[in-house]
Amino acid sequence: MRVVVDTGVLVSALIQPRGTVGDVLRALRAGRFIVVYSTEIIVEIIEVLGRPKMRLKYHVQPEDITALINLMRLRGELVIPKRVVTVCRDPKDNKFLEAALAGEAKIIVTGDDDLLVLHPFEGIEVLCPAEFLLKL
Numbered sequence: 440m441r442v443v444v445d446t447g448v449l450v451s452a453l454i455q456p457r458g459t460v461g462d463v464l465r466a467l468r469a470g471r472f473i474v475v476y477s478t479e480i481i482v483e484i485i486e487v488l489g490r491p492k493m494r495l496k497y498h499v500q501p502e503d504i505t506a507l508i509n510l511m512r513l514r515g516e517l518v519i520p521k522r523v524v525t526v527c528r529d530p531k532d533n534k535f536l537e538a539a540l541a542g543e544a545k546i547i548v549t550g551d552d553d554l555l556v557l558h559p560f561e562g563i564e565v566l567c568p569a570e571f572l573l574k575l
Contacts, residue, residue, distance in 0.1 A: 440471075440472045440473065440545055440546065440575070441472070441473050441475050441516075441542055441543060441544045441545055441546075442472045442473065442474060442475065442544055442545065442546045442547070442548060442571070443474070443475050443476070443480075443535050443538050443539045443542070443544045443546070443547045443548070444463060444467070444474055444476075444547075444548045444549075445532070445535050445547065445548065445549040445550075445551060445554065446480065446483045446484050446487055447549065447550055447551055448460050448463055448548055448549060448550060448568055449464065449484060449507065450484070450487050450488060450493075451550070452464035453488065453499065453503060453507060454493070454497040454499060459567075459568040459569045459572060460550075460568050462568070462572055463548060463568050463571065463572065466572070466575055467510060467511075467514050467515075468510060468514070470514055471575055472514075472575060473514065473515055473516060474511050474514055474515035474516075475515060475516055475518055475538055475539065475541075475542030475543075475544045476511055476515055476516075476517060476518070476538060476542075477517070477518055477519065477520055477534060477537065477538040477541070478517070478519075479520075479534045479538075480534055480535070480538060481508060481511070483531075483534070484504075484507065484508065485504060485508070488503070488504045488507070489501075489504060516542060518538055518541040518542040519541060520534075520537035520538055520540065520541040521541055522537060522540055522541070523537065524536040524537050524540070526557065526560075527553055527554060527557065528553050528556075529551070529553040532551060532553050532554050535547055535549070535554060536554075536557070536560055536563075539560070539563050540561065540563075544563055545563065545564065546563065546564045546565075546566055546571060546574070547560070547563060547564070547565045547566070548566055548567075548568055548571045549565060549566075549567070550567055550568065555567065
């Protein structure tokens with residue numbers, strides 16, 4: 440199953456591995472789905488996890504960031520979006536829709552209401568982590 444996982448879910452799973460977000464990351468590690476991502480998504484993950492607050496409050500180290508990116512490269516597919524999407528009320532979230540279209544993803548996993556309200560988006564399900572895990 441081809442899936443886009445938004446930055447918030449991945450960051451939450453890394454700093455709070457318990458619960459449904461952690462289960463999403465464990466499912467990725469186990470190879471239960473293929474994560475579809477774009478360069479723009481990777482840049483955002485690195486940027487968010489590299490913030491001083493992440494290191495001070497959550498003890499995220501550079502090797503944690505590297506391990507997550509390497510996992511995505513191992514269990515996923517880099518896509519180059521060909522279509523610009525401008526439908527999300529938060530323009531920064533359009534990158535997830537663009538990657539899903541480019542990678543022919545079946546699902547976008549997110550906790551972001553700006554994306555969840557779009558369910559379904561052009562035949563792509565937009566699900567919270569718990570709903571995604573039920574389908575998996």
